[in-house]
Structure formats: structure tokens, C-alpha cells
Amino acid sequence: MSELIIWTYDWVPKGPRGFVREEAALPYTVRTVPFDGREINHLAHQPFGQVPFLSDGELQIFESGAGVLHLARKTDELMPRDPVGEAHTLQWAIAALNSIEMVSVPWWFLKMSGKEDNGLAGWMGLRLQQLERVLSEREWLVTNRFTAADLLMADVLRVSEVRSFGDRPATEAHVTRATNRPAFKKAYADQMAHFEAADAQRA
Amino acid sequence: MSELIIWTYDWVPKGPRGFVREEAALPYTVRTVPFDGREINHLAHQPFGQVPFLSDGELQIFESGAGVLHLARKTDELMPRDPVGEAHTLQWAIAALNSIEMVSVPWWFLKMSGKEDNGLAGWMGLRLQQLERVLSEREWLVTNRFTAADLLMADVLRVSEVRSFGDRPATEAHVTRATNRPAFKKAYADQMAHFEAADAQRA
Structure with a gap:
């Protein structure tokens, strides 16, 4: 199986913070791009300067909706097969x-x-x-x-x-x-921990 | 092959009028739901009262983006196969x-x-x-x-x-x-003719 990486920011301001999903039940790692300079620092991967985007082996895909549908077609967890x-x-x-x-x-x-x-x-x-x-x-x-x-x-x-x-x-x-x-609770907790650790580092 | 039907309104006011696409190069027929009463007259097919929606044999699908992607996966015309x-x-x-x-x-x-x-x-x-x-x-x-x-x-x-x-x-x-x-020009001309005929009938 190809290596799945979900890219997010290293830190985001407090307020509505996003989350990474576990529902697909596929193993993945999280990597980051810097929040500071996000308008231009990853345009080669995401032309609107946003996250998340996904690496699935050699394939890169942005737009969270496209990422979710891409993962859904790799597993039975998120989409019926008929x-x-x-x-x-x-x-x-x-x-x-x-x-x-x-x-x-x-x-x-x-x-x-x-x-x-x-x-x-x-x-x-x-x-x-x-x-x-x-x-x-x-x-x-x-x-x-x-x-x-x-x-x-x-x-x-x-x-x-x-x-x-x-x-x-x-x-x-x-x-x-x-x-x-x-799966939502675990993903949400993981993401909050990720950003809280980043808070501590910026403090 | 299952029968493909694109559903649209029987008439719409002048202004920005939509169009039906030919790019998929699949045979289709057009059927209509009445524009008058559109808020409630086809909710069983489209919960937001909009058009177009698609019948592909027994399958019904709304959201024009979903319809285009569904057709794209049936043919090579609109999507690479890799x-x-x-x-x-x-x-x-x-x-x-x-x-x-x-x-x-x-x-x-x-x-x-x-x-x-x-x-x-x-x-x-x-x-x-x-x-x-x-x-x-x-x-x-x-x-x-x-x-x-x-x-x-x-x-x-x-x-x-x-x-x-x-x-x-x-x-x-x-x-x-x-x-x-x-394909765009033909689809656009067909749709304009459809609505102009409806204009004449309502005049």
C-alpha cells in the first residue's frame, strides 16, 4: 500500500480549528507546512494556500472534499461499493x-x-x-x-x-x-493535541 | 446501455439561462419539470428544488457536479483513465x-x-x-x-x-x-431553442 500523508499547518490561531479524519481506517502520518507565510509557501501543492492536502505515494491531491472521496474509494468504510x-x-x-x-x-x-x-x-x-x-x-x-x-x-x-x-x-x-x-473523537483529540503542542512552542 | 435522461425546467425567465452538455458524447433525452411551483414540485428527485438532475436507467442523481462526474466515469471523453x-x-x-x-x-x-x-x-x-x-x-x-x-x-x-x-x-x-x-456550442444552442420555444408557448 502506498504511504498516506495528510498535510496540515504547523499551528493555527485559537478559534475554529480543523481536524483530521480517522474514518477511512487507513494508516497515515501527519506532516505540516508553516502557518506563517501560508499564502505563498506551499502553492506548488495547493494553489489557494490552504490545508489539508494529501500525499498518497506519488499522487498529491488537494481540496479536502476530493481527498475524502479519494480515500473513500480506496476502502469500504466510507462508501458502499454498488x-x-x-x-x-x-x-x-x-x-x-x-x-x-x-x-x-x-x-x-x-x-x-x-x-x-x-x-x-x-x-x-x-x-x-x-x-x-x-x-x-x-x-x-x-x-x-x-x-x-x-x-x-x-x-x-x-x-x-x-x-x-x-x-x-x-x-x-x-x-x-x-x-x-x-473515529471523529480520536481525530479531533489528535488534532487539538497537535495544535496545543504548537501553542506551547510559540508561547 | 441504460437510458440517460437530463431533467430541466420547462421554462425559465430570460437572463442567465443554463445549458445541457454534449461533451460526454453519450446519447440522452431531455425531460422537464414545471418552472412554476419548482420549490416543491420535484422534491422527491431534488431536495433543493433545483435542476438539472439525471436519470441513468434506474439510478437518479442530482447536483450538477455529481452528474458531470458520474457521466465522466462512464466515458473516456471527460476523464483520463489512469x-x-x-x-x-x-x-x-x-x-x-x-x-x-x-x-x-x-x-x-x-x-x-x-x-x-x-x-x-x-x-x-x-x-x-x-x-x-x-x-x-x-x-x-x-x-x-x-x-x-x-x-x-x-x-x-x-x-x-x-x-x-x-x-x-x-x-x-x-x-x-x-x-x-x-459540444458546448451545440448544447447551448439546443438549450436556448428549448427555452425560446417555451417563451413562445407562454407568450
Whole structure:
């Protein structure tokens, strides 16, 4: 098997810190690029200066959604192997990254910029309500099992400002189910430890 | 081969009208759902009330990005068949749908709402400039050939308000290359004819 490396920053400011996932149940190591100078210090690997990106042997791949789908196709843990299950996992993964995150992240960005009149609030409410109806009828997005689509959707929805925007019990239950999984808890704890160690070093 | 159906609206208002793609070189038919009542009339097929969605035999799939990637994997026309080419097509397809469209569509939405102070303009300028540098060094996004990633990226970038935001010659050349392809021209002409016929019927 090729060596899997997940690249992240050596340190990030306190606040919403990301996490590395364990769900694929594949062995991996973590390496870092410096947070300071991130706009230009790894453009050869990631043209938008972001993390994470992935090395899988000789292959390098950026965009966390693409990384998750790439890993999902290497293992049974994150994607059913039948054509319909695979197509629907792709469909809901893209829904998380496009139909939902396209609204929630810019809405959050405007909110953090201190805009009183957030011009995206109406659209945000509509999309989240449409998703609430879907999640009120099923436990997971695809074929009654946790998939890469749930991983990506829960990652979009677990942002605290998104969770506190409106009252959507089925969505809240989905986020809780996903983040209570042992793989999420381990990945989250590992990542927090990584950044806390970096805090100590910068202090 | 299973029957491929692309579903769209029976009519849409004049303005930015969409298009159906020919690039996959697979036979397909077009069917419609009514534009009037679109918020609720096809939720069983598309939970956000949008189009297009796809029927591929018994399989139904929504999210245009997922539909394009699904078709790309059925044919050689839109995706190289080697693992690296496939991973990089996925990566740049997700970059179009997430890193770029996540900024350009909300920016466009605020602009169309008549906001003088568009809080997303700075982010928009940064992302488009990062992409301009990539496109200034290559003709197509993946391995010197047109792929699903170029199709999706050009679709995000060809919006007239996006094209007239700043001066990015390499990006403009990419959009021109993609939209000058015979498959794009045929798909665009077919779709315009579809909606013009619908205009006449509603007149």
C-alpha cells in the first residue's frame, strides 16, 4: 500500500480549528507546512494556500472534499461499493460542498466581518430547512449507513454559528451522531493535541 | 446501455439561462419539470428544488457536479483513465464547485441584490487571482486535455459578471477555449431553442 500523508499547518490561531479524519481506517502520518507565510509557501501543492492536502505515494491531491472521496474509494468504510450507493455518496458529498457550504461559509464570513445586515441569511435559512426535511426522514444521507457524504455534511454543519442559526432538531441529531463516532473523537483529540503542542512552542 | 435522461425546467425567465452538455458524447433525452411551483414540485428527485438532475436507467442523481462526474466515469471523453488523472480531475472539479463557486455565486447574489458594499469582493478577487496564476501556466486544468474539471470550472467562470470582475487574460482564454468547443456550442444552442420555444408557448 502506498504511504498516506495528510498535510496540515504547523499551528493555527485559537478559534475554529480543523481536524483530521480517522474514518477511512487507513494508516497515515501527519506532516505540516508553516502557518506563517501560508499564502505563498506551499502553492506548488495547493494553489489557494490552504490545508489539508494529501500525499498518497506519488499522487498529491488537494481540496479536502476530493481527498475524502479519494480515500473513500480506496476502502469500504466510507462508501458502499454498488453503483447506486457510490453515485449517491458522490451526490450528497457534492451537496455538502456546493449546495450547503456555498451558502454557509460566505454567510459565516459576512457574520464574522460584523455585517449587521447579512444579505445571505434568507438563502441560508432556506437551504438549511430543505436539508432539515431530508434529515428528518433518515439517519444517514445514503442507504442507512455512515458514508463520506455524512462526514463532509457534518463537517459543514458542526460549525457553532451554523448550529445556532435557527432550530433544526434532525440536523442537530445528525451532527451529534457523526461527531460522537469514535473515529471523529480520536481525530479531533489528535488534532487539538497537535495544535496545543504548537501553542506551547510559540508561547 | 441504460437510458440517460437530463431533467430541466420547462421554462425559465430570460437572463442567465443554463445549458445541457454534449461533451460526454453519450446519447440522452431531455425531460422537464414545471418552472412554476419548482420549490416543491420535484422534491422527491431534488431536495433543493433545483435542476438539472439525471436519470441513468434506474439510478437518479442530482447536483450538477455529481452528474458531470458520474457521466465522466462512464466515458473516456471527460476523464483520463489512469489513477492520477482521475484523482486530479476530481480535485479540480471540487475546486470549481467549492473553492471558486463558493465565493463567486454568493458574490454574484449580493451584487444582484443591489448591495453597494459587497462584503465578498476581496475574497472573490483573491480566489480568481490564484486561479489566474494556475491557468497562466497551462491550457487545461488536468494533463493537457479537456476534462470534466474544465467543463465545471468554465461553467463557473463564464458568468458575465464574473468575467467582467477584474482583468484575468489567462482565465478569459480558458473560458473562450471551453465555450468554443463544438459540444458546448451545440448544447447551448439546443438549450436556448428549448427555452425560446417555451417563451413562445407562454407568450
